[in-house]
Structures are given as structure tokens and as C-alpha cells.
Amino acid sequence: MDEKSASASGDRAKNRTPSPQGEALRALVVEDDAIxxxxxxxxxxRAGVMVIPAGDGKEALGLFLEHFPDLVVTDIRMPHMDGLExxxxxRELSDEVCVVLISAFTDNETLLASINLGxxxxxxxxxxxxELIDLSQRCSLAGKGERTLLRKVLDNNPDLFLTTDGERILYVNRPFLDFLGIQSISGxxxxxxxxxxxxxxxGYEGDNWIAALASDDSAADHLMALAPPVGGEGERAFLVRVSRLPVEDTLFSIISFIDVTSIQEERDFYLDLALKDPLTGLGNRKRLMDELEKEIWRAERYAKDLSLIMFDIDDFxxxxxxxxxxxxxxxxxEMARIVREDMRRVDLVTRYGGEEFCCLLPETDLxxxxxxxxxxxxxxATxxxxxxxxxxxxxxxxxxxxxxxxxxxxxxxxxALYAAKRSGKDRVEPAPDPSDLEELSAAGSMPPPLLPVADADEDDAADLDPSRRGN
Structure with a gap:
């Protein structure tokens, strides 16, 4: 178990409270001899104790994470994992659970190790x-309520918790059951x-996304959006934390989902304000630059076209x-409204500054x-x-x-925009290729006036339809 996981689990254990009177004690009995x-x-x-049997230490640790017993009675010498381990x-998980060792022998080294382990x-x-019955009663009276405390702490915590070995979900707390819309995972x-x-x-699509999350080292403090079952509220944002407990070839994980939807919504609200022009409601220059960088990456990664329109109100x-x-x-x-109405959902219209606007057009050629x-x-114009x-x-x-x-x-x-201005305004000018500009610059010549786009007639309707651009 890593230091961070042990610390987090230890903090939870220190705040445990005794089991309420009348609730059956749970005991984990670990012994490799079946008889x-x-x-x-x-x-x-027969003494009224709810017993969870295990044949070795490895199996017992998994059952401990699943049932959170109040009492652990374990043999020392066992295969796979001995009682001291x-x-x-x-003890890395809790100082509160009552632990008793049983053995046919006792040497000083074992005794010392046992004392050190508490x-x-x-x-x-x-x-x-x-003696075994008396021990269980003393444990109950002493208030060693590991199972009750863990479950009550987790069930009264608004965060979602589950434990898993990567193949099975061993436990989910009450808020998680409510989120799923079920009463229990039993059976x-x-x-x-x-x-x-x-x-x-x-990020974690597929039928086995819990297992992928549990085994992914990068999943700690990972922001994830979860869509609840049909009929539930809308998509919610969760901060996911994974604490891992490796046992030989098995990795046990405690996964918490902390609902940060309100924080995320507030963050998105202020981020939206930072990227929006307050006058027109369009994106501002920062929004354009952010999205332009992303679209350039997409265009080069997937060999897609990408174009940009800049326009300026004449004589504003x-x-x-x-x-x-x-x-x-x-x-x-008004300019922002009428232009935005004729754009695709994937297009971005922004106010670049003053009376100048930009239209970012993914998958659109010149x-x-x-x-x-x-x-x-x-x-x-009309x-x-x-x-x-x-x-x-x-x-x-x-x-x-x-x-x-x-x-x-x-x-x-x-x-190209200012070429249109110089050529009489109220017109469209295409920009020259970068290679043309480089050749002209190398030759020491000024770029010639750019030719305007010819007026489009009815035959160009398909090209003017924003829903068909880029097809």
C-alpha cells in the first residue's frame, strides 16, 4: 500500500465510533485447516456472531475490504500470506479492529512482531x-465496531465510494446505491x-471501465463526468481518487467519486465570461486564439481543410x-446576430476587436x-x-x-481584409498562398491587388449553404 493511501485510510480509522448496541458482531476467521x-x-x-471464513491471508484481506469486520481471528502459519503479514x-487500514492471533507455538520473535503490530x-x-466466545463478547463490549463504523462513515458521506479487486465490486456505499437507483448489490x-x-x-468507455480506472495509475485526482441512470439528473462532474492496496498478484482499490458539479459549473461560468465578448455575446479574441490552435492541430493531424474569415464594418x-x-x-x-444565424454549429464567430469580426471554419476550403x-x-449589406x-x-x-x-x-x-478595403470596400478578397508571399518578399515586390470573388449566382447556392460546406 502506498504512503498516501495508508495515510488516508488511517485518518478514517482514527475517527471511528463504537458499534451501536444490538447489532451483530462480524468476525473474520482465518485458518488454513478446514476442520x-x-x-x-x-x-x-451459535453465539450470535456473523462469521466470514477465509482459508488464507490473501483471501482474508479481500474479505476484510468487502465486509469490514469488527474482529479478526487469524492463524499465523498459512500459505500465500501468513497471519503476521x-x-x-x-493495521495499515485501521488501528481499531480487534485482532487475535492463534497458534500452536509462540516464540519471542513472533511475540515481538505481534506487539509491534498492535x-x-x-x-x-x-x-x-x-474462550473464543468470551473473546468475541469482550470485543463487542469494547466497541471495536470496524464494520459498523466504516459503513456508517461511508454511508453518511455524500461522496460515492466503492471497493474492487479489479474483477468484482466488493462494496459500494449508500450514496452510490442511491446514485445507481438500487437498494443493494447483494447477489x-x-x-x-x-x-x-x-x-x-x-476517457473510460466500455463495459469494464471501473476495472480500467482501478488499474490506471493516472486516475488519482482525475476529473470525470458521469451520466446517471435513465431518469436521473443530468451529467455530473466528479473528482476521482483511487487508493490502492496490492496483495501479491491482486490489486485492491478503494475508489471515491467526489461530486464537484457545482464547482465545475461555477468554473465554467467564469471561464465563459473570460472568453466571451460582453457586448455581442460572441467569443472574444482569446476564445478565437484558443480554438484556432486546436483546429490547426486537428487540421494537420487528420489532413483536414481549415479556413478563416475576417471582416470589418465599413465606415463604422x-x-x-x-x-x-x-x-x-x-x-x-445586430451584426453579430445576423452573421451567427447563418453559421454551422462547428463554426466559431468571434469579435476580434472594435468593429472587426472573425469566423473560424473547420473542414472548409478556400x-x-x-x-x-x-x-x-x-x-x-441588405x-x-x-x-x-x-x-x-x-x-x-x-x-x-x-x-x-x-x-x-x-x-x-x-x-486580405485590408486589400478589400483598399479596393473599394463591400467586397471579399481571398488571401494569397504563403508561398506566393514568400516569393514576392524575396523578389522585393509588393503584392499586387487581390482580385475580388465574383458575385455568386443561383448556381452557387450549394456552396453558400453552410450545412454543405466541407462535404
Whole structure:
């Protein structure tokens, strides 16, 4: 068990409270001799104790994590994992559970090791039945309520908890049962049940996502979205923490799901504010730059087209000077609204600054982007903006080329925009290829005026339809 897991489990153990009166004691009896084990099991059951039998230390540790017993009675010499190693691992989880060693021999080395591990008592073999019963009663009166305390602590904790060995879910707490919409996992294939009722939003798809999560070292402090069963609330965000307890070739895990939905929603709210232009409701320049970097990565990774439109309202200063800044703000909001209405869901429209806007168009080549820009130019020019009346805008369009940075792509679109301004405004200009600019620069020549896109006729309707761009 790693240091962090042991510390977390130890903290929980220190805050345990006694079992309530009247609740049956649970005892884990660990003995590799089947006859001796059965004799102890029957003796304790007749005394009203709920007994969990185990044939060796490895099996016992798994049962401990599943049942959280109040009392552990274990032999010392056993295959796979001896009694002292079992006690050591149990003590890493809790100082409160009552542990008793049984053995046909006792040497000083074993005695010293047992004392260091905090063993509560010894019983010689053959085990006297009445002594075993008296021991269980003393344990109950002493309030060693490991099972009760663990379950009550976990059941009253709003977080979701489960324990698993990677193949089975051994235990889930009450909030997790409520989240699943069931009363108990008893008699069920809990691993399959959880996988069928809850779907992680991303990262751990498939029917065995709990096992994948338990074995993934990177899963600690991992943010995960879970969709509850049908009929439940919407998708919720959880901070997932995994504590692991390796036992030979088996990895036991305690997985907690801490509901951070409200924190995530608040974070998303402020993040949205940071990336949104407050006047138009469009994304701002930071949002454009963030998304542009992602789309460039996608375009180069999957060999997809990507284009950018930049447009600027012509003579916008005259609107502010003539009608005032409130009318200017109205124009900007209207411009944002009419342009956004004609875009695909995957497209991004942002306010770049002042009266300048950008449209980021994934999976769109230069010709399709220019056709869309021409359509937007017509929409802008025919719209009534109120007191200012009719207005126009100039458009520059650039397609991303492999290896081109976001700044270079924006610079080419911006250059095309101002070429449209210089050529008379109210027009669309495509940007030259980066290779053309490099050749002209090397030759010491200024770029020639860019030719406008010809007016689109009715035959171009398919190209102007945003739902068909990039197909």
C-alpha cells in the first residue's frame, strides 16, 4: 500500500465510533485447516456472531475490504500470506479492529512482531470454544465496531465510494446505491451493473471501465463526468481518487467519486465570461486564439481543410460620430446576430476587436469559405440597422496551409481584409498562398491587388449553404 493511501485510510480509522448496541458482531476467521476453521465458525455462529471464513491471508484481506469486520481471528502459519503479514496490512487500514492471533507455538520473535503490530491478544491451539466466545463478547463490549463504523462513515458521506479487486465490486456505499437507483448489490454482478447503469462521458468507455480506472495509475485526482441512470439528473462532474492496496498478484482499490458539479459549473461560468465578448455575446479574441490552435492541430493531424474569415464594418466611425455610441453598439450586436444565424454549429464567430469580426471554419476550403463570405457580405449589406440604415462590410479570407502558425494565418486574412478595403470596400478578397508571399518578399515586390470573388449566382447556392460546406 502506498504512503498516501495508508495515510488516508488511517485518518478514517482514527475517527471511528463504537458499534451501536444490538447489532451483530462480524468476525473474520482465518485458518488454513478446514476442520479447525469450521469448528471456530460454528462456535461463533451459535453465539450470535456473523462469521466470514477465509482459508488464507490473501483471501482474508479481500474479505476484510468487502465486509469490514469488527474482529479478526487469524492463524499465523498459512500459505500465500501468513497471519503476521495479514495483520500488518490490516493495521495499515485501521488501528481499531480487534485482532487475535492463534497458534500452536509462540516464540519471542513472533511475540515481538505481534506487539509491534498492535495485536490485541493470543489464543493457543487447540482453541477452547468458551474462550473464543468470551473473546468475541469482550470485543463487542469494547466497541471495536470496524464494520459498523466504516459503513456508517461511508454511508453518511455524500461522496460515492466503492471497493474492487479489479474483477468484482466488493462494496459500494449508500450514496452510490442511491446514485445507481438500487437498494443493494447483494447477489448481483455489481461490476456489470455499474457499467450498464453509468456511462463515463469520456476517457473510460466500455463495459469494464471501473476495472480500467482501478488499474490506471493516472486516475488519482482525475476529473470525470458521469451520466446517471435513465431518469436521473443530468451529467455530473466528479473528482476521482483511487487508493490502492496490492496483495501479491491482486490489486485492491478503494475508489471515491467526489461530486464537484457545482464547482465545475461555477468554473465554467467564469471561464465563459473570460472568453466571451460582453457586448455581442460572441467569443472574444482569446476564445478565437484558443480554438484556432486546436483546429490547426486537428487540421494537420487528420489532413483536414481549415479556413478563416475576417471582416470589418465599413465606415463604422461615421456611425458613432453621427448617431452616437449607443447606436454603434446596436449595430455591433445586430451584426453579430445576423452573421451567427447563418453559421454551422462547428463554426466559431468571434469579435476580434472594435468593429472587426472573425469566423473560424473547420473542414472548409478556400473556395467554400469565399462563397460563405460573399453570402455574409450580401446579408450584411441588405440588413436594416435602424437609424444608421444600410451598412456594408469588407471581408478577407485565408485557408490554413500545413505548418502555418495561427498568427500567420490571421495575418494573411487580415492582409486580405485590408486589400478589400483598399479596393473599394463591400467586397471579399481571398488571401494569397504563403508561398506566393514568400516569393514576392524575396523578389522585393509588393503584392499586387487581390482580385475580388465574383458575385455568386443561383448556381452557387450549394456552396453558400453552410450545412454543405466541407462535404
Amino acid at each position: 479447525i476453521r469450521e469448528d471456530m465458525v460454528q462456535c461463533l455462529r 495479514l495483520v500488518r496490512r490490516i 495485536v490485541n491478544g493470543f489464543m493457543p491451539k487447540p482453541v477452547a470454544r468458551q 448481483m454482478d455489481a461490476m456489470a451493473l455499474v457499467a450498464s447503469r453509468i456511462s463515463p462521458a469520456e 466611425k461615421r456611425v458613432n460620430d453621427t448617431w452616437g455610441h449607443q447606436e454603434g453598439d446596436h449595430v455591433l450586436r 473556395r467554400s469559405a469565399c462563397c460563405l463570405a460573399e453570402k455574409l457580405r450580401r446579408i450584411v 440588413h436594416d440597422y435602424g437609424k444608421p440604415g444600410r451598412l456594408t462590410a469588407s471581408f478577407g479570407v485565408a485557408q490554413h496551409f500545413p505548418g502555418e502558425s495561427s498568427d500567420d494565418l490571421i495575418a494573411r486574412a487580415d492582409q
